[in-house]
Amino acid sequence: MKKLLIVFSFILIGMTAQSQILITLLLGDKLNSDGLEFGLEGGINWTQISGLETKDFGRKWNLGFYFDIRLKNQWFLYTGVLVKSNMGIEKLTDNDLQSLGAEKYNLSIGGEPLVGDYSQKMSYFLVPVLAKYKFKNNIYVELGPQFGLMYKSWVEFESNVDGRDAIIKEYNKEKINKIDAGIMIGAGYTLFKGTGWTFGAKYYYGFVNVYKDIKNTKNSSIFLKLNIPIGAGKTKKDNKETE
Numbered sequence: 511m512k513k514l515l516i517v518f519s520f521i522l523i524g525m526t527a528q529s530q531i532l533i534t535l536l537l538g539d540k541l542n543s544d545g546l547e548f549g550l551e552g553g554i555n556w557t558q559i560s561g562l563e564t565k566d567f568g569r570k571w572n573l574g575f576y577f578d579i580r581l582k583n584q585w586f587l588y589t590g591v592l593v594k595s596n597m598g599i600e601k602l603t604d605n606d607l608q609s610l611g612a613e614k615y616n617l618s619i620g621g622e623p624l625v626g627d628y629s630q631k632m633s634y635f636l637v638p639v640l641a642k643y644k645f646k647n648n649i650y651v652e653l654g655p656q657f658g659l660m661y662k663s664w665v666e667f668e669s670n671v672d673g674r675d676a677i678i679k680e681y682n683k684e685k686i687n688k689i690d691a692g693i694m695i696g697a698g699y700t701l702f703k704g705t706g707w708t709f710g711a712k713y714y715y716g717f718v719n720v721y722k723d724i725k726n727t728k729n730s731s732i733f734l735k736l737n738i739p740i741g742a743g744k745t746k747k748d749n750k751e752t753e
């Protein structure tokens with residue numbers, strides 16, 4: 511029952527996430543206050559799955575929204591949803607394909623074998639729940655769990671033929687655990703005396719096996735991110751003028 515409730519919660523998050531991003535852009539200055547910062551998070555991450563023969567990182571883009579909630583003094587709770595976020599790994603070997611039960615294609619054009627790369631790609635909704643400490647010099651550190659809901663997964667074969675991409679997707683969602691959870695640690699810096707854009711880096715390591723039938727296959731990812739608060743600086747300025 512608990513697992514079903516978690517899945518249902520993530521589905522609700524996914525259904526409303528894109529509209530929430532639009533709300534962030536339109537009403538961000540209304541949602542921000544001294545105790546709450548609300549805005550967009552975007553960036554790039556390098557992702558890998560342990561327990562496979564290949565060690566090549568996949569490079570992915572991600573986008574979502576965040577809440578930075580003041581708890582006490584310089585302590586904050588950082589959370590939100592990465593709506594467009596992907597995990598996986600590149601350049602699967604023949605042994606990896608066999609372990610995953612994925613097909614290896616023997617294709618040819620004009621008698622020449624079609625050469626390409628295989629990769630595991632997975633789309634997730636990612637929800638970090640991080641305890642965050644901001645130093646007075648606007649540097650911060652953060653630590654806490656991250657949860658993920660996988661909603662799409664496939665093994666992809668990609669080849670380039672005379673400047674044209676040939677892509678074949680073999681969907682394997684049924685072989686992947688839908689729920690992912692692990693630990694995340696990060697650090698960053700906020701511009702404009704703590705009221706502007708935030709640049710940061712995060713590292714995530716999962717505790718749940720990616721594949722249902724393959725042990726020791728864990729997600730891991732390095733994130734480089736940019737946080738853009740919507741109206742936060744204006745809100746703080748207005749508060750000072752009111753005082």
